Amino acid sequence: MSNKRISLTRYLVEQQRVDGHIPSQLRLLLEVVARACKSISQAVNKGDLGGVLGAATTENVQGEMQKQLDIIANEVLIEANEWGGHLAAMASEEMDSIYVVPNRYPQGEYLLLFDPLDGSSNIDVNVSIGTIFSVLKKPEGSAGVSEQDFLQPGAQQVAAGYCVYGPQTTLVLTVGDGVAMFTLDREQGSFVLTKENVQIPPDTKEFAINMSNMRHWDAPVKRYVDECLAGQEGPRGKDFNMRWVASMVADVHRILTRGGVFLYPWDKREPEKPGKLRLMYEANPMGWLVEQAGGAATNGKQRILDIQPGKLHERVSVVLGSKNEVERVTSYHTGL
Ligand code: AHM
Ligand code: MG
Numbered sequence: 001m002s003n004k005r006i007s008l009t010r011y012l013v014e015q016q017r018v019d020g021h022i023p024s025q026l027r028l029l030l031e032v033v034a035r036a037c038k039s040i041s042q043a044v045n046k047g048d049l050g051g052v053l054g055a056a057t058t059e060n061v062q063g064e065m066q067k068q069l070d071i072i073a074n075e076v077l078i079e080a081n082e083w084g085g086h087l088a089a090m091a092s093e094e095m096d097s098i099y100v101v102p103n104r105y106p107q108g109e110y111l112l113l114f115d116p117l118d119g120s121s122n123i124d125v126n127v128s129i130g131t132i133f134s135v136l137k138k139p140e141g142s143a144g145v146s147e148q149d150f151l152q153p154g155a156q157q158v159a160a161g162y163c164v165y166g167p168q169t170t171l172v173l174t175v176g177d178g179v180a181m182f183t184l185d186r187e188q189g190s191f192v193l194t195k196e197n198v199q200i201p202p203d204t205k206e207f208a209i210n211m212s213n214m215r216h217w218d219a220p221v222k223r224y225v226d227e228c229l230a231g232q233e234g235p236r237g238k239d240f241n242m243r244w245v246a247s248m249v250a251d252v253h254r255i256l257t258r259g260g261v262f263l264y265p266w267d268k269r270e271p272e273k274p275g276k277l278r279l280m281y282e283a284n285p286m287g288w289l290v291e292q293a294g295g296a297a298t299n300g301k302q303r304i305l306d307i308q309p310g311k312l313h314e315r316v317s318v319v320l321g322s323k324n325e326v327e328r329v330t331s332y333h334t335g336l
Helices: 008-017 024-050 068-081 120-125 211-216 219-233 248-258 279-292 323-334
Strands: 055-059 065-067 087-092 110-118 129-137 159-165 169-174 180-185 190-195 206-208 261-264 296-298 318-321
Touching: 008 024, 008 180, 008 190, 024 068, 024 110, 024 129, 024 159, 024 169, 024 180, 055 068, 065 068, 065 120, 068 087, 068 110, 068 120, 087 279, 110 120, 110 279, 120 129, 129 248, 129 279, 159 248, 159 279, 169 248, 169 279, 206 248, 211 219, 219 261, 219 323, 248 261, 248 279, 248 318, 261 323, 279 296, 279 318, 296 323, 318 323
Parallel strands: 087 110, 206 261
Antiparallel strands: 055 065, 110 129, 129 159, 159 169, 169 180, 180 190, 261 318, 296 318
């Protein structure tokens, strides 16, 4: 990378002009999402000073109590994106059904899905949280727009990313040409390219899982974690370290930065649910980012991006990160 500061705008213009990776509507969409993330970052930063912490009085479609900031972030994303003419509809973790762009605005060809504020349990305790997003194209020839239009496997995504609100605010993006990271320069008010061609090392000594659920896991996940815990004396012949932020954005950001493996597996507590995390606006965008950085993402058995979603808020087991570790966990499930 040269010494010149490259803003997100310039990066996107060059992706559009030089490399032909993104059409202008998609560029606009990504700029608008980034602007919304800046505004969410401001609200997160203010915390108690802005009176935005604490619980709201509502539940989302998943039956989880919403926080005030969950609702604010959701509104910011909707308001920023509804009028630009780049979208046909949006879907969010915080909304039961899809949000169709109102008739008073022009309709675009893209569909935007997001988890407006991931890591809700960390909002009030000043630990990193973030926004995750995924962009799909509305299938051609379908009149109007319906939930059915959203139900495309993650491999069809045309852009995906997240913005982590931590000590720095960092936007991480893929349009299918590798992964780039942009740090928010608060004085300038713009995202500046700070890492390109992000690569996850194939091997790691770091795993991330909520260990308190151990007694509920399936045998393959137990075996994998037991072997990590056995360290140098065990079958892996090396010591492992454990990290768990409990914000997927922060855990994935660490993995994109220095490698590691992240697991949120199926467990016996709610056997009818395949896992805790949501396929379409958590696992798919993160899975694609990780693959674009040379890592892998599966549900323990198959590639996450190949899963055909059956419904908008579908859940999925997640194993993602350093390729050799993900392949190992997957082989413990499939026996291959
Ligand atoms: P959320 O979208 O309601 O915030 O839930 C998802 C979060 C992930 O960010 C994180 O990986 C996981 O839930 C943490 O779960 P746990 O509370 O079991 O640690
Ligand atoms: Mg979430």
